[in-house]
Amino acid sequence: MSEPVERPTIFERIAAREIPARIVAETDRVIAFHDIAPKAPVHVIVTPKSGDYRDVAALAAGDPGLLAEVVEVARGVASELGDGDYRLVFNTGPGGGQTVFHVHAHVLAGGLEEASLAGA
Ligand code: 5GP
Numbered sequence: 001m002s003e004p005v006e007r008p009t010i011f012e013r014i015a016a017r018e019i020p021a022r023i024v025a026e027t028d029r030v031i032a033f034h035d036i037a038p039k040a041p042v043h044v045i046v047t048p049k050s051g052d053y054r055d056v057a058a059l060a061a062g063d064p065g066l067l068a069e070v071v072e073v074a075r076g077v078a079s080e081l082g083d084g085d086y087r088l089v090f091n092t093g094p095g096g097g098q099t100v101f102h103v104h105a106h107v108l109a110g111g112l113e114e115a116s117l118a119g120a
Pocket of ligand 1: 010019021022033034035036037038045090091097098099100101
């Protein structure tokens with residue numbers, strides 16, 4: 001089921017510096033910042049600055065180059081803040097744990113042996 005997406009989304013407001021966040025990386029189209037409720041020693045959200053796509057499948061279909069850029073920023077964050085190994089999670093839909101309907105990747109690193117797959 002598709003929920004209506006309110007614009008600007010919370011992540012668009014972070015990208016516009018209307019809501020403070022601990023930003024760790026940025027390109028023209030992508031921004032990365034620490035999750036406000038971390039589930040792992042490194043837990044960073046990587047997201048397009050625009051909320052045009054609600055989830056990863058929509059992004060892959062609509063702008064695969066932008067999805068590749070999200071993945072590349074995630075890789076860079078994981079190597080800068082951790083040892084380069086990481087988990088990349090795209091919660092999709094309410095049943096998949098998605099609460100912000102603006103596509104984003106969770107970069108999780110450090111202590112993952114103890115982290116569950118759910119609730120990222
Ligand atoms: P989802 O549940 O949609 O996969 O992930 C949304 C994530 O965004 C959650 O992990 C949540 O903690 C994080 N989040 C929600 N609001 C904010 C915020 O205002 N600032 C930051 N830094 N993270 C947020």
